Amino acid sequence: MLLTGTGRLAPAGLSPWALLVEEGRIAWIGPPAEAPRAERVDLGGALVTPGLVDSHTHPVFAGERSNEAASRLEGQPYTDGGILRTVRATRAADDASLELLVESRLRSALAAGTTTVECKSGYGLSLDQELRHLRIIARVAERLPLRVIPTFLGAHAVPPEHAGMAEYAAHVAEDMVPAVASAGLASFVDVFADSGFFDATATERIGRAATAAGLGLRLHADQLELTGAARLGVDLGAASVDHLEQLDAGGVAAMAGSSTVATLLPGPATVLRDRMPPARALLDGGAGVALASDANAGTFGAFGAMPLVIGLGATLLGMTVAEALVAATRGGAAALRRPDLGVLEVGAAADLVAWDADHEGAFALRLGHVRPLRTWIGGVELAAAARRTIST
Amino acid sequence: MLLTGTGRLAPAGLSPWALLVEEGRIAWIGPPAEAPRAERVDLGGALVTPGLVDSHTHPVFAGERSNEAASRLEGQPYTDGGILRTVRATRAADDASLELLVESRLRSALAAGTTTVECKSGYGLSLDQELRHLRIIARVAERLPLRVIPTFLGAHAVPPEHAGMAEYAAHVAEDMVPAVASAGLASFVDVFADSGFFDATATERIGRAATAAGLGLRLHADQLELTGAARLGVDLGAASVDHLEQLDAGGVAAMAGSSTVATLLPGPATVLRDRMPPARALLDGGAGVALASDANAGTFGAFGAMPLVIGLGATLLGMTVAEALVAATRGGAAALRRPDLGVLEVGAAADLVAWDADHEGAFALRLGHVRPLRTWIGGVELAAAARRTIST
Numbered sequence: 001m002l003l004t005g006t007g008r009l010a011p012a013g014l015s016p017w018a019l020l021v022e023e024g025r026i027a028w029i030g031p032p033a034e035a036p037r038a039e040r041v042d043l044g045g046a047l048v049t050p051g052l053v054d055s056h057t058h059p060v061f062a063g064e065r066s067n068e069a070a071s072r073l074e075g076q077p078y079t080d081g082g083i084l085r086t087v088r089a090t091r092a093a094d095d096a097s098l099e100l101l102v103e104s105r106l107r108s109a110l111a112a113g114t115t116t117v118e119c120k121s122g123y124g125l126s127l128d129q130e131l132r133h134l135r136i137i138a139r140v141a142e143r144l145p146l147r148v149i150p151t152f153l154g155a156h157a158v159p160p161e162h163a164g165m166a167e168y169a170a171h172v173a174e175d176m177v178p179a180v181a182s183a184g185l186a187s188f189v190d191v192f193a194d195s196g197f198f199d200a201t202a203t204e205r206i207g208r209a210a211t212a213a214g215l216g217l218r219l220h221a222d223q224l225e226l227t228g229a230a231r232l233g234v235d236l237g238a239a240s241v242d243h244l245e246q247l248d249a250g251g252v253a254a255m256a257g258s259s260t261v262a263t264l265l266p267g268p269a270t271v272l273r274d275r276m277p278p279a280r281a282l283l284d285g286g287a288g289v290a291l292a293s294d295a296n297a298g299t300f301g302a303f304g305a306m307p308l309v310i311g312l313g314a315t316l317l318g319m320t321v322a323e324a325l326v327a328a329t330r331g332g333a334a335a336l337r338r339p340d341l342g343v344l345e346v347g348a349a350a351d352l353v354a355w356d357a358d359h360e361g362a363f364a365l366r367l368g369h370v371r372p373l374r375t376w377i378g379g380v381e382l383a384a385a386a387r388r389t390i391s392t
Numbered sequence: 393m394l395l396t397g398t399g400r401l402a403p404a405g406l407s408p409w410a411l412l413v414e415e416g417r418i419a420w421i422g423p424p425a426e427a428p429r430a431e432r433v434d435l436g437g438a439l440v441t442p443g444l445v446d447s448h449t450h451p452v453f454a455g456e457r458s459n460e461a462a463s464r465l466e467g468q469p470y471t472d473g474g475i476l477r478t479v480r481a482t483r484a485a486d487d488a489s490l491e492l493l494v495e496s497r498l499r500s501a502l503a504a505g506t507t508t509v510e511c512k513s514g515y516g517l518s519l520d521q522e523l524r525h526l527r528i529i530a531r532v533a534e535r536l537p538l539r540v541i542p543t544f545l546g547a548h549a550v551p552p553e554h555a556g557m558a559e560y561a562a563h564v565a566e567d568m569v570p571a572v573a574s575a576g577l578a579s580f581v582d583v584f585a586d587s588g589f590f591d592a593t594a595t596e597r598i599g600r601a602a603t604a605a606g607l608g609l610r611l612h613a614d615q616l617e618l619t620g621a622a623r624l625g626v627d628l629g630a631a632s633v634d635h636l637e638q639l640d641a642g643g644v645a646a647m648a649g650s651s652t653v654a655t656l657l658p659g660p661a662t663v664l665r666d667r668m669p670p671a672r673a674l675l676d677g678g679a680g681v682a683l684a685s686d687a688n689a690g691t692f693g694a695f696g697a698m699p700l701v702i703g704l705g706a707t708l709l710g711m712t713v714a715e716a717l718v719a720a721t722r723g724g725a726a727a728l729r730r731p732d733l734g735v736l737e738v739g740a741a742a743d744l745v746a747w748d749a750d751h752e753g754a755f756a757l758r759l760g761h762v763r764p765l766r767t768w769i770g771g772v773e774l775a776a777a778a779r780r781t782i783s784t
Contacts, residue, residue, distance in 0.1 A: 368760075
């Protein structure tokens with residue numbers, strides 16, 4: 001298949017360009033006039049980008065805390081009470097209904113142009129429940145063309161049946177991480193390393209257990225307070241540290257000198273009326289930057305929101321639209337240690353979206369109201385029915 | 393029809409409630425147990441609100457300036473060049489293609505829960521072109537169940553064939569306003585009363601011509617600079633002054649003591665990375681406040697964006713979600729001088745939306761990714777096909 005497209009994400013800013021797909025990968029890319037002979041797919045003047053990579057989501061939960069969101073905006077602070085409320089509702093939900101919820105959420109993401117999605121557990125908080133949630137992610141992933149990267153987030157909050165943070169963190173590190181790794185149910189381990197959740201000692205313990213078990217590490221860091229969790233993530237070799245609303249200049253410098261990606265989440269920062277992470281300083285300093293949704297039960301509820309996230313990146317975060325789009329594709333892929341995704345390069349996966357727009361600026365101008373016209377994953381086009389799914 | 397719903401917009405915060413529809417209007421509202429006998433529509437636990445009222449849109453244009461939006465976010469300032477670029481493209485478009493564009497945009501609004509929409513001309517800037525655009529609005533309005541309120545915005549920018557602002561404003565006031573009024577093609581006259589566009593003298597001249605012709609007045613005011621246009625609008629008895637990003641405390645006080653509605657447009661303020669209008673001060677001072685989209689060719693491009701606008705109101709503008717929802721319903725209706733719309737009250741139009749949410753907080757939590765499940769306008773339910781239209 002030879003696909004012709006426009007948009008500034010091709011090598012050297014080439015536009016329009018042609019791209020040859022063979023065996024699910026990009027086999028050639030260059031000027032249309034020099035393209036090899038193959039069956040042609042002409043997309044007219046539509047903007048074509050790599051499929052979006054959402055490198056931070058929490059899709060396994062029952063209930064949506066929309067009433068809590070309204071109360072919080074009337075003046076109540078965000079606390080861990082919210083997460084534990086979701087844990088109770090999710091533990092009470094049976095497998096079939098949870099699986100249906102996860103599938104519906106991931107279909108919304110797919111319909112909105114996401115072709116790779118990281119999915120965290122973390123609303124179970126016991127070994128059995130966390131394994132159940134990771135198995136649900138695996139079963140849904142089997143049914144969908146979407147690329148799903150599972151993350152174990154047992155250290156999301158301290159469940160009430162445990163004596164305290166240190167004791168629960170030891171259980172996560174010594175019992176849960178090895179069990180998840182040996183079941184082959186996760187690629188990454190994540191820790192909510194923030195004030196009131198998991199401290200540096202606990203985070204380091206869980207991080208070292210992840211490394212020992214052969215899993216990658218990612219952290220929720222410096223969202224609620226500047227605790228130094230981002231620097232700790234760099235020291236532990238985390239693939240990504242996420243949130244960073246409170247990151248200071250020293251933290252920016254630490255990120256810029258590392259291979260750890262700074263994953264920015266303007267959705268929850270907006271919903272929580274929080275300060276925005278220092279995107280401009282991170283980009284200007286040379287740090288790797290990803291944009292992701294953080295779709296979850298309590299602080300940002302939309303699973304088809306990556307186009308909006310790009311729009312918020314280009315407005316509230318002070319990125320250019322091109323920077324925001326790169327952060328939501330190549331950046332997300334880097335945060336997942338998948339350099340074969342999110343790029344228009346020879347050898348990369350042929351995950352592509354043609355949009356109802358003629359220029360990337362539409363992601364900003366329409367603040368996310370940009371829809372896929374056609375989507376390919378591994379060179380296989382998504383059926384029209386999946387594209388029409390209404391997002392929530 | 394007796395409809396049962398939840399949500400805090402019923403009188404006295406009653407929820408759940410039942411509502412009797414007769415001849416397109418709300419004939420009774422009260423506790424479900426006391427409801428009169430009628431054919432029942434049970435909406436389960438779905439949030440039900442009045443249909444959204446978008447009191448500020450510019451739907452008649454050809455071309456979308458998404459590349460300009462991208463350039464601007466890379467550092468180029470917003471100038472009137474943009475409007476005139478759209479004027480050239482729109483003048484060059486034939487009636488049939490313009491009509492199709494307008495219809496598609498209004499269908500997107502309808503599919504996203506807007507039941508009343510104000511539509512401005514203003515990309516024509518000559519008597520013939522402006523009348524053509526208003527006739528296109530009228531023809532599309534005839535085909536759609538949406539309530540359409542047309543506004544003549546001849547004073548959107550000074551077209552190149554005129555000698556200058558004062559001379560063109562005289563033409564607008566003396567020739568165009570009377571012609572539009574006698575053709576019965578507009579309910580309101582609008583003026584872009586801002587620095588670099590129309591000054592106070594020109595605005596007052598056009599405003600008085602509107603009043604003389606029996607048309608209502610609304611102004612684009614205090615967006616680019618604090619020129620005092622909002623106060624001028626109050627003095628001229630405008631139904632609404634819109635934008636207000638630069639409004640100061642004196643302007644807030646003037647609004648609070650008036651019957652002129654402050655229409656806030658967080659969409660373009662976000663896309664332009666502008667400061668946000670003083671929503672909290674306006675609400676706390678007792679001013680009438682509306683939220684609208686300002687969907688247009690160059691500074692905010694989404695016509696199905698009212699759910700997002702509510703979400704931005706509740707986050708970036710510091711409103712509560714209930715305040716934002718009221719501003720996008722009752723507030724928009726007040727800005728259009730239509731107290732029979734946007735409210736759940738006996739005698740009001742039965743324009744209702746049941747949402748895929750159980751609480752108004754979802755508008756904030758999902759930053760606008762909330763969709764209508766069912767929509768009624770004047771008590772008549774919208775066909776499923778119209779609800780499924782994908783928004784852009």
